[in-house]
Amino acid sequence: MPSIIEFTDKGLYCPAGQFYIDPWKPVDKAFITHAHSDHAKPGNKYYLCHRDTLPMLQLRLGDNHYQSIGWNESLYMNEVKVSLHPAGHIIGSSQVRVEHKGEVWVVSGDYKTENDGISGAFEPVPCNTFITESTFGLPIYHWKPQEAIYTDIRNWIHSNQLAGKTSVLIAYSLGKAQRVLKAVAEITGNIFVHGAIWNTHQVLTQAGWRLPDVIRVTPELPKEAFKGQVVIAPPSADGTPWMRRFAPYSVGVCSGWMQVRGHQRRRNADAGFALSDHADWNGLLEAVKATGAEKVFVTHGFQSVFSRYLNEQGIAAGEVKTEYGAEEEEAVTEPEKADE
Template sequence: MPLIEFSEKGLYCRAGGFYIDPWRPVERALITHAHSDHSRPGSKYYLAHHDSIPIMQARLGPHQFQGTAYGETTYINGVRVSFHPAGHIIGSAQIRVEYEGEVWVLSGDYKTENDGISGAFEPVKCHHFVTESTFGLPIYNWKPQAEIYRSMQEWIAKNKALGKSSIFIAYSLGKAQRLLQPLSEVSERILVHGAVYNMHMALVNAGHKLPPVERVTPDTPKEHLKGAVVIAPGSAEGTSWIRRFAPAAIGICSGWMQVRGNTRRKNADAGFALSDHADWKGLIEACTATGAEHVYATHGFQAAFSRYLTEKGIDAREVITEYGSDEDAGPTPTEEEPPQTNEEAS
């Protein structure tokens, strides 16, 4: 019996009596990060990195949460567990599980470029490595984020010259926080949708230092909307909330924008291939750095990525899970934002 089983409720450690990122309610859940496809309500006990707890509280409501630090060892029924930086979003972690000499690392989602706010990805040696494969094709090869930020800043300047607002469509947890520093360098005011504001305040109230934002409400002065720099979730596209900024240009921030034509298909004015996931090279580097003899590819291009690893001499296989992608060009409202109040919807 392997230490980690791929069960109908999620990744299960029978020896420890716990699940990692379960997609059904369970007794004890260990959570890699606070995105809602990995952190779901209904379980009795949750263990996650300290920085994930305030986000989970904001998204899941009252539950029994316990925080842990990176590198801190916890024993659960004799099984040794520790959390290590994944670099995906604030609080994201890879979970190392060890029992009777067998070591597994369950990575959740991760990226290998240090974004400056999410912690640097840390390869962890193991026998078995469970990896995402969201962008597990060679076409996905990210530019350095500094280069992408410069193109965003230049786009804002061009829009200002044309008298247009610059609206960035970005995931409310992760991507939105990354955008704040580069956007604040060229704009005194950053306006945000309620979903982005809720995540922002959960992090700020927990002690994270982020550039200030202004939540858009029906009372926001009209002069603040003209030529504004705005961050909004995908669910706001095509709504009255976004139309109030007209004339405006819309730029989508997603790894899917790497593929030529996706920007046009989304009826956007610009596409920025900024991702919170590892690209093709990053996935390969991460899997290789673990020294794992066995690799399990989950959500994404599992078949192609596991086939490539197998050809390179690594025992790799694809695993079907119920994890989704926070990189979806049009995330669902339940994934992207809490229920709207009348104020946010107006």
């Protein structure tokens, strides 16, 4: 029996429905799980996504042929039934459920199992075959509860204020930045942001999302305005001339990679907060088991370790090579360059 989803050099392909899921090369029809750059590439003829993802795709990819649906809404591509379900990764992030002739496959995209209060709670979707990420698919990755991490961030900001320093938090402009905003808004009314985060913020608030007010960092603002305040910037701004205006400042990196101290040293960060938009080891295992899948394909991350463990647990698993994972680098965009 042919697979419902095939692994091709362009991406995950459904032959019966004639569409791709998060393709990394241009195709005619593409279902997009979320708006991060490694999953949402330019050049496709038609884009299908969740309605909350649409504004971000328009910001990042410009004018295209877009179609959006809500979670748990079904549509048919030829004889294939397709629906989107919450992934909990970032705003609008979805898993793609594909059903054909009584068989169900689910493509997770990126996901996390702790509800962050913004992105929607991850929804396990029963299926025969589950395609899962494994970004943090090692037992060493075990996240503290979100509120505990938020408390650590607030305490760090307070200590910087006592030392007369500006607190610069490094966070991806889509996903992490919105969570960090939520964490710091409780202790300060002045939150400064880099242009890339400002642009994302504007699109989300215009789409109806209620987020804390922010102030865009511009060349006209005096250096004194930042003293003892909080600044949120994307990874691409770290270590650039753009940062000089905040001196004296302390840098805190918000990333799951901060679970390992060596990563904090390599980033020359003053503090590291293991705040991740991906599931940790236990979250990955819980998600896989909750689907009841008989077969699991493991994509980007620690594929070999995670798939081997699943096989040892009696869950048939295999590795799949994809081109996902690049959003961890978050390339510099034109609005960011203009702010340097």
